[in-house]
Amino acid sequence: ELSLMKDDAILINVSRGGIVNEDDLYDALKNNVIFAAACDVFVEEPLNKDCPLLELDNFVASPHVGGSSNESLIRMGMGAFANVDAALNGKSPKNLIS
Known part of the structure; x- marks a missing residue:
């Protein structure tokens, strides 16, 4: 290839x-x-x-x-926080794996 x-x-x-x-x-x-x-x-x-x-x-x-720049690490942390926040508030996390 x-x-x-x-x-x-x-x-x-x-x-x-x-x-x-x-x-x-x-x-x-x-x-x-x-x-x-x-x-x-x-x-x-x-x-x-x-x-x-x-x-x-x-x-x-x-x-x-x-992928470990300051910007990417901040985005990953914020994304994880958003998913936890959604789950704790009865919403579907953006990155839900079903």
Whole structure:
């Protein structure tokens, strides 16, 4: 599937580890199938320092903190508060999973 991407594509994975096959990503980057990649999530976390992806100049890793800006943490807290408030006041929480 990575070979279907343009050779100047940059893959960014901030969703879940395992969505992108790390071995295939390594091969695609090593062989210039795609231009570069950046990942914030991995199958194994914390990422092993011996991960071959880290040897590549066209790969950037962050330690699963991409969504941890001050703004996002405030929004997550406010969203959780709004859901608890709704539930305590007999309303349906916005993010109800049924």
